[in-house]
Amino acid sequence: MTTSLTSRTPLLVLVGRYGVIAALLLLILFGWARYDNFLGSYNILSFLRYTSMFALVALGMAFVIMSGGIDLSVGAVAAMSSVVAALASPYGLIPGLLAGAAAGLVAGILNGILITRLNIVPFIATLATMLAAGGTGLLLAGNQSVSVSYDTAFVELGQGDLLGFPVPAWIAAIAYVLGSIILNLTAFGRSVLAVGGSEDASRMMGLPADRVKFLVYAGSGLLAGLAGVILAAQFGAGQPIEGVGWELFAIAAVVVGGTLLTGGKGSVESTLAGALLLGLIFNILNFENGLGWISLSAYWQSVIRGLFLLLVVILQAKLVGRDATG
Amino acid sequence: AQELPKLEPKDSYKVGFAQTESNNPWRIAQTKSMQDEAQKRGWQLVYTDAAGSAAKQVADVNSMIAQGVDAIFLAPREEKPLIPAVMAAKRAGIPVILLDRSVDPSLAEAGRDYVTFIGSDFIEEGRRAGEWLAQTTGGKAKIIELQGTTGSSPANDRAKGFADAIQAHPEMEVVASQSGDFARDKGRQVAETLLQAHPDATAIYAHNDEMAVGAIAAVEAAGKVPGKDITIVSIDGTRDALQAIIDGKLGATVECSPFFGPVAYDTLVKYANGETIPPKIINEDRFFDASNAQELIAEAY
Amino acid sequence: MFQRQTPTPTPPLLVMRGIDKSFGGSPALRGAEFTLGRGEVHALIGQNGAGKSTLIKVLTGYHRRDAGLVEFDGQPFEVHSPHAAQAAGISTIYQEINLVGLRSVAENICLGREPRRFGLLDWRAMHAEARRLLGRFSIDVDVRRPLGSLPTATQQMVAIARAIGFKAKLVIMDEPTSSLDDREVEVLFDVIRQIRADGVSVVFVSHKLDELYAVCDRVTIMRDGTTVRSGPMSEIGKLELVATMLGRELTAVARQGATAFGAKAAHAAGEVLAVDQLAAGPRVRDVSLAVGAGEIVGMAGLLGAGRTETVRVVFGADPAAGGSMRYGGQPFRPTEPADAIARGIGFCTEDRKIEGIVPELSVRENLTLALLPHLTKAGIVDEAEQRRIVERFIQRLGVKCQSPEQPIRELSGGNQQKVLLARWLCMNPKLLILDEPTRGIDVGAKAEIQALIGELAKDGLAVLMVSSEVEEIIEGSDRAYVLRDGQTVAELTGQDLNETELLAAMAHGAHDSREYGHG
């Protein structure tokens, strides 16, 4: 029940804690040295605008995983929410925003109920929600992208700027600040980690474990909903067939961020770093193509991403030693 | 609305090609054509692959803009979500040429927001397939339609064109229409099921050759003779399809050429030289049937 | 048999009456009673499985009681979660340390009542609070360290500090000292005395008797789920205490019929297992013992004495840190249970649920789990042979089940235990290790199993039997070792192997019994 971390060597601990951020900086340095305009404001801003969607989803996933669970539904939920938001966009910015977020929240609540009330394992529960959300999105959209209204300010949520920074980046930034506060400065955040560390012990210590888990999945759904709103606003359409593989991107980002998949330990900041890192790999590959070397890079991208994940997971396993088993 | 970005004449350009995905033969042939032609002319090509995500394709275009390409060839994943990419390029003063699929005309206009659209007319393709079928079946057919990926513009247009064509023939009706995702395996499975549910079907219209080839397998599995019991028509003009025509299993296929390289780059040069570019450049696509399949199969991909 | 209550001075803080609780049909509590005064330290004792922990878990709402009433602080008390109990002023240290090893010491101490400023956590205050509480135990650790990185004893202290930290009216400690050394225990007692002075009541569960006399004002003794006696600590002598706990009259040490072991076996043929100065984990410090063919060697000690760990090491389930073992004359250092099994050792674990049965599998499959490789030709199980064996042992041990195909989880604890015993007997092993072979088993089954063990030894099997039941040791074993805090403190044979000696050794370590030294 209790874990022995004594086997860790300080170096490994450092790598585990700051590895992502270090890797991120290295990658940025590499790009800056190798490509023109890589650190040009245009690339930075459009990169942030695009990656913020994934960052939001990864944040929700981070909390879910810290609580010892997993959420496969985020991608489909984001897609469905983008449709809902697009449908509501003619009524204005706020209605669109709320509608999209609400759609995500509902899906998250559904996950929470399946897991805490029906005791269905998170993997299956969120898998079902993933299918259901995907189908619902297509139904609502009539099988094709739904145009958002350009008459209202709704598109600003995705395409607008604020103080020179993309609005989506602002939304993600705020979410992460709140996320960090919730995790580090509220009792709830501590309970999430406690439940993830040992659900049974947490119950014994008088924590309402089920309520904690429920809220975590609801939150993940809400963030996926927000990502969906940005998706709709940024590309001017609700896209029922988007979001494929987002859940894996998010899981990978969380893992790369050094959060324990068995729950109980994790960091919001390095999850952000993880998301940026993975996003940056795509961006770099595009620039690399600019030098005209790699050909069908989409294929290599998956291989590279897979190997990268493998590396990180093994490193993590070594850090935690025997305790990596659930 | 401000004017189209200009492009000054050079003998070598750095151009971007934002591909939608690389998961079917047609796309791969298109990519190859763009790359080969660029090499031939000694141009530098920035190639990106959106892996089927409209969102990523927009990001790809943005990274091209960041890299300061002279012009962008964009094969839009979807009509609506790619509008921001077109507009961003325009703002950045980079001319855009759309390939094989267009963007929502109510939001972006050829000659104002992008230079032009080069490609086939999907509606026209559907119409030609429909007319051929009407002709060969004497205007009498119960048709199973294998649609492309739900939501994609070729799927919508090829369905529309075909519907227009058979409207004139009261005794031609589509008894079932389901998506086969432009894929051979899915097309086969859907065809098997639909043939089972509608044994009275006499014809199959597939939105692309891959699904048609799958459908042929399905027809044979159902113990019927493709080309005799069931007439099959489709679109694209792949080597497999032409072979099937030669074997008498596939009735006909409307060419939808993936070889965009030459025309695309020529158009860009013309534009740089200040010539006026029409808002639509439609490849004159051939029509493959028993009469010409044998001699043309060599050119197919 | 229920003793009169000596009236408590003030109206009691807690009254529990007629508490029933059963788990899947088998009763853990049968009309248990418990009364606790204010500002009193109350010892709750009883054998393993007597129902102490269950009584506590019922009180704190971890388990729902089947029947009975509870009054706390004058009000009827209905809580359905430890959360609610904590809010009501009852803070508990459960028997197994229940903390989150990955989280920091401070977090574990403050979890659920984190100090806040403007609604946000106040880490500085949290750390200060943690330091203050640990300070009372004169413990000085970096409260930001992950709890898991600390030694078990310190973790136990953290658990206690956590419980004290809540401004509770009642603090319950279930086996708080099982992993503490004497100095730490002393510190703990000081703290207990302090909070008693503040008018807080304490329920104190322990198997270490002398501790009870050191701090407790009153004692309640449980046996088989009922309360058999309750009164001032000072009125009950230690041996009397143990006697009541075990349900035996000390005056009549006549032992016929108390257990079902046959007459003692003839003397040991040849040495089978010899353990010398074994050390392993935190709990096994210096254990030496020897078992000969055809003899039953008992292993006595209080909970936490380190018996289970010792035998787990012998079986290769846990690694040894020091010392040496010989098996069948040769040096022996198993790294996996498979090694020990291959050498002809069987091990009936103490904890049926966690380490014994495979609940979903049938009796047949559970019974032959270890034997399977021998029942297999070319990877295929010879089911005819398997059935024959299963039938034979179900017969021989009188396992009560509808059919061999019945899932084992549907059997009663006693019958589960028999199946597990059969799992090893059918291997016909040279050495059989039994950890609490009759714990939590009804009287009938207990007798049958004890009788069986006796027969087996006669057939030349060497048996090493860990037991917390004094009769079992005395009447069952030819020789007995007594462990205390992970050390062999006494070896008792012949005349010395009697209740007084054994209890003395268990309680104080080697008493006037022959000092067991190595050298």
Place this chain on the structure above:
Amino acid sequence: MADASIARPAAPARTSDGLGQLLARHGALVGLVLLVLFNLAFTPNFVSWQTLNVNLTQVAAIVIVAVGMTLVIATGGIDLSVGSLMAISGALAPLILLGQILPMPHPLLAVALAFVLPVLVAGAFGWFNGFLITRYRIQPIVATLVLFIAGRGIAQVVTNGNLQVFRNPEFQVIGLGRLFGIPVQVILMLILVAGAAWMLRRTLFGRQILAVGGNEQAARLAGIPVASVKRRVYLISGLCAGLAGLVVIAINSASDANLIGLGMELDAIAAVAVGGTLLAGGRASITGTLLGALIIQLVRYTLLANGVPDSAALVAKAGLIVLAVWLQQGRKST
């Protein structure tokens, strides 16, 4: 630990109630029967050998994969990489057939290798999953996620993403051939199901799988080599996936690394879950998995044949999975 189940408020002892029992045990069968009845009533020309034929040939691949998945889940694990492993073996076979890896002296040798090598490669990758899980104690979900991502990429890189068309009757027997009028892949599927069911019931390995999944600690203390059991199980899952990959490309006489086995992992897991195998491990039913797969296939067929769009199909599938898995809970809470 033992208390975990008791601590859970929402774990009712539904074991006692009869109907729950029945559904928990035979839920899959009941569901299948209901589906068939529905089709008899509403689906045009449902009653025909061809219908059976179509559904069986289409379900074969799923079942073959799901058999391996069942064994994995029986040990308490999960394998997300099966779809990608199908792609790998499906991409390799044509390369061998067309002699693009090494020139083939004899066509039949090529066929033989095309059958054997890809399956072995897939198996090797499967073993690698097991290695990650046992050696580094990585959670199965994540360990197999690695190959889920990288595996298809490998297949695409090997083939440059090109569609590989081939005609080879000897090889395509596995997808197009018939024995006594029964499609070969269906026979293959039945053999695998029977074999796995028998293996689970009658062999040492089968018992060890269930013991490991049912109570890992107890299994170890009974001398069972837990790690090696797990590795073998993932190896088998890999082999099954490899075989399924061959079936798929044989039917289509073409191999498209981009699409082979896309989303198969979810279908397979769903089939296992619907079939009544505990996802926690310890209780597995191969025949249940077969039923589960048939249900999922029949649902797909029903919706297609009645002109229901994909979107609705997805929602239906979701509800089905939840219902089926929820029915198992009663038995799980012991």
